[in-house]
Each structure stands twice: as C-alpha cells, then as structure tokens.
Amino acid sequence: MIPDQAATLRNELKTARFITIASGKGGVGKSLVTMNVAISLSKMNKKVLVIDMDVGFANLEVLGGIHLEHTLKDFFSGISLNEIVEKTKYGFWLLSSGNDVNDIYAFQMGEKERLFSEFQRFGSEMDYILIDMGAGYSSLMDNVYTITDDFILVITPEPTAIMDGYTFLKILSIKGLKSRLFLIVNMVNDLSEGRLLIKKFGEVTSKFTSLRFEKSYSILNDPRVKRSVREQKPFVISYEKIQPTFGIMGISSAIAGKDGKNNIPERMSFASKIRRFFRLGR
Numbered sequence: 001m002i003p004d005q006a007a008t009l010r011n012e013l014k015t016a017r018f019i020t021i022a023s024g025k026g027g028v029g030k031s032l033v034t035m036n037v038a039i040s041l042s043k044m045n046k047k048v049l050v051i052d053m054d055v056g057f058a059n060l061e062v063l064g065g066i067h068l069e070h071t072l073k074d075f076f077s078g079i080s081l082n083e084i085v086e087k088t089k090y091g092f093w094l095l096s097s098g099n100d101v102n103d104i105y106a107f108q109m110g111e112k113e114r115l116f117s118e119f120q121r122f123g124s125e126m127d128y129i130l131i132d133m134g135a136g137y138s139s140l141m142d143n144v145y146t147i148t149d150d151f152i153l154v155i156t157p158e159p160t161a162i163m164d165g166y167t168f169l170k171i172l173s174i175k176g177l178k179s180r181l182f183l184i185v186n187m188v189n190d191l192s193e194g195r196l197l198i199k200k201f202g203e204v205t206s207k208f209t210s211l212r213f214e215k216s217y218s219i220l221n222d223p224r225v226k227r228s229v230r231e232q233k234p235f236v237i238s239y240e241k242i243q244p245t246f247g248i249m250g251i252s253s254a255i256a257g258k259d260g261k262n263n264i265p266e267r268m269s270f271a272s273k274i275r276r277f278f279r280l281g282r
C-alpha cells in the first residue's frame with residue numbers, strides 16, 4: 001500500500017477517548033458515577049469499555065450485579081482478551097484488573113506485547129474507555145494520568161473529601177495534567193449547597209493551580225441511589241426521573257460533546273497511549 005493510503009486509513013481508524021474517574025477519598029461515589037455514565041453513554045449508542053482499577057469491596061461487579069469469569073491477570077495464563085472483557089447486560093464492556101493493579105505491570109515484556117496488540121484491536125472498536133480508579137494519588141498511576149483525555153474528579157461536601165480532592169488535584173497540577181477536567185460534587189443535600197461548593201472549589205483550584213474545570217456538576221444525596229446499590233441495579237435504569245440521573249446524563253453529554261479539546265499532544269496516538277497504559281515504554 002502506498003504511504004498516503006496507509007496514512008488515510010490510519011486516520012480513519014476509530015480511536016477511543018480515555019476517561020479517568022478519580023477522587024482523593026474513597027466512598028465518594030466514583031464507581032457509581034463510572035457505571036451510570038457508562039450506561040448513559042451506551043444509551044447514546046456509544047461503545048464503552050470500563051476498566052475496573054479499583055477492585056475494592058464495592059466494585060463495579062457488585063454495584064451492577066455483574067459476574068465476571070476472568071480478570072486481566074488471566075490473560076497471562078493464555079486466555080484471550082476477548083474472553084476476559086465481557087459485554088454486560090447494560091450494554092457496556094467490562095474489564096477487571098484483578099485484586100492488585102500492580103500485578104499486571106509485573107509481567108514479561110513479550111507477554112505484554114501480546115496484550116498491547118489485542119488491546120489495540122479491541123480498544124479501537126470502542127468510543128470511550130472509562131477507568132474507575134482507586135482513591136487518592138498514587139505515583140504508580142502516573143502513566144494513567146498522562147494519557148487520559150478527560151479527568152473527572154469526584155468530591156462530596158465532607159471536609160475530608162474536599163481537602164483530599166484538592167490535594168490530589170494540586171499534585172496533578174504540579175505533574176502537568178493536560179486532560180480536560182470535570183468536577184462532580186456528589187451527595188449534596190440540596191442544589192444550592194452544590195452550587196456554592198462548585199464555586200468555592202473552582203476558585204481555589206484556579207487560584208492555586210494551573211488547572212480549570214471545563215464543567216462542574218452536582219448530584220443530590222438521594223435514598224433511591226442507595227436503594228439502587230442494595231438492589232444491584234443502576235439508578236439511571238431504575239430511576240429515570242431523579243436528579244442524580246439527570247446529573248449523570250449531563251456529564252455524559254459533556255463527555256460526548258463535539259468540543260472534546262484537551263492539551264494532550266496530538267502526536268500521542270492511541271497506540272502510544274495504550275503503550276503507556278500498560279507500561280511498555282513509549
């Protein structure tokens with residue numbers, strides 16, 4: 001094939017956007033947001049892969065009543081990625097990193113090259129790759145922070161969640177985070193509390209870091225959200241008309257919006273993002 005054609009073909013290959021959902025403190029609603037945004041984007045006919053990097057007690061499988069046969073670690077005992085990534089009953093695909101994310105980084109280079117090529121094939125069929133992170137900053141996750149197109153920080157009105165969220169953001173700012181940034185203030189008692197916190201948090205962020213939030217959203221503390229967790233049924237499905245569902249829909253539309261600009265260098269191709277993600281060098 002002549003180079004021109006090859007270049008055109010490459011450009012036409014779909015490449016998924018990476019979206020990281022993170023927080024300073026645990027228990028603020030990251031996994032719930034991840035799952036419900038994934039469903040909401042799927043309803044918009046987008047192909048979504050969720051990578052569960054926070055396999056804690058309330059992981060995505062529990063929240064959604066989903067049972068996965070395999071985790072990413074099984075890949076290294078010879079199972080193909082297609083068997084490990086499962087399409088959920090909600091329309092999105094789910095990949096679990098296993099109990100300790102760092103284990104996947106311990107494998108041989110040759111095996112990781114195989115992972116790279118299978119993941120590239122699968123990933124290029126997706127529109128979005130959502131990463132549900134563990135709480136707090138970890139330098140072990142620097143590779144993820146540098147490749148993510150969008151970064152969603154979740155806080156709550158609890159002072160510790162605000163402080164830990166801010167500290168996390170401050171570190172990322174020093175590290176030179178280039179992603180498009182969103183803020184979610186979850187579990188607010190009323191929308192005016194949310195607005196006030198969005199204003200204050202935004203002001204402090206602008207004053208003391210180089211980062212700016214593209215958009216911010218409040219989600220109400222709603223007993224039906226807790227009920228949806230007990231029922232293991234995502235609230236965007238069970239409760240279509242509640243404020244938390246509208247909040248999730250707003251975030252999903254913003255993510256899917258056409259003005260998806262960030263400062264990640266253009267030259268960082270999808271392939272090199274995957275390489276960084278799996279720590280295969282550049």
Ligand SMILES: Nc1ncnc2c1ncn2[C@@H]1O[C@H](COP(=O)(O)OP(=O)(O)O)[C@@H](O)[C@H]1O
Pocket residue numbers: 023025026027028029030031032033058186187219220221222223225226229244
């Ligand atoms: N908007 C909300 N209204 C009511 N309860 C919520 C809301 N968001 C989160 N929760 C509660 O917080 C718990 C922790 O949420 P989860 O998504 O597992 O947090 P994280 O992933 O940040 O650790 C949920 O099980 C639920 O009980």
Ligand SMILES: [Mg+2]
Pocket residue numbers: 030031032054056058059
């Ligand atoms: Mg979680």
